[in-house]
Amino acid sequence: MTWERIGEGFVSERQPDTPTAVAAGSRCAVTPDGSVVSTYMVQSALGINDFVPTLSRSTDGGASWVEEGPIWPHLQGRYSLFVSVSRSPGGDLFLYGSQTPIDEPGESFWNEATQGMKQNELVWAKSTDGGRSWTEPHTIPVPIPGAAEAPGALCITRSGRWLGCYAPYNDLEASLEVDRGQIVLVRSDDEGKSWEHTAMLRFAQPDSSGAEAWVVELADGRLLGTSWHMNLRGGDYPCAYALSENGGETWSPTRSTEIQGQTTALAPLSDGRALFLYCQRKEGEVGIGMARVHPSEEDFGVERREIIWRADTVTQSQSGADHAQWQDFAFGEPSATLLGDHTVLVTFWCVQPAGRGVRYVRLRMAE
16 A cells, blocks of 8 residues: 655644644544534643634545634633544534633643643534534543543444543542553443443553543444553553454453554544554654554554654754653644545644644555
């Protein structure tokens, strides 16, 4: 398989020194009428508790974009929302992520001392008209102690089961005991009315944690889950993965992908394989990486991988790129969307000398 670059640009370019100078997240879905919508968050600065989910639309396969504005403008200033778009097999669009109350303008959602996030809750929303209107955010009870980091999209399986995953984090207080050595999966069989949970990934290494996890249904019906695998004492393990053959009720042992990267995202292919997206900030060429994989319970099955977008700078201050410097990162959170003409649309946020905002790369796949 070859990946031919056929275009790149900005979904949304943000100007410095404005109230929405920074973009985060970047997920896309194809609507029933063939347009592509991209959701992303804008905020005043990295680490500030003021995420505003925003939507842009393309009617030419991602080559040009029109920003349609905030998804819930009436919630600005009340909640900081981080949500990602996905499409169900029936064509409805869904948002999944978290919402955090805003108590003081300009406050941070992060406490460096506790390595914790302000307590939040999981949410989902639905659109039946291609993303032009949305329900209000519906809450999902966080099933274990701790805050939830949930930048991955909701997976609606062909059988109708809803699946979301998140990484548990400490909250702002030092007294709460949080089991961070896992990625939690929440699932619903009644369209979000009730939820169950289990551990999708379980990390055997001490002082390790996950982040920026993802789950998809493969063409053969198995579920594939992945996560950035952090060493809380410094550095990273290779990204982790697991498989489920029963709709997420139980999972294979957590294995290494053997890909040393940060962030994960997935897009299933029609032949049972998947595209795996990750950030490469530390080794070799830095930028956004993509791999085609054919996973089994014993091996991630990497068949091809390469850096598909090269960054000019890893961090905004040219400092180190360990996960402790996340508020200084200069790009991140890629995702891939498959279009009908063998085109892959990859989107991600960046703060680079050549521009800042949500950037895209369009690739054509060929055998």
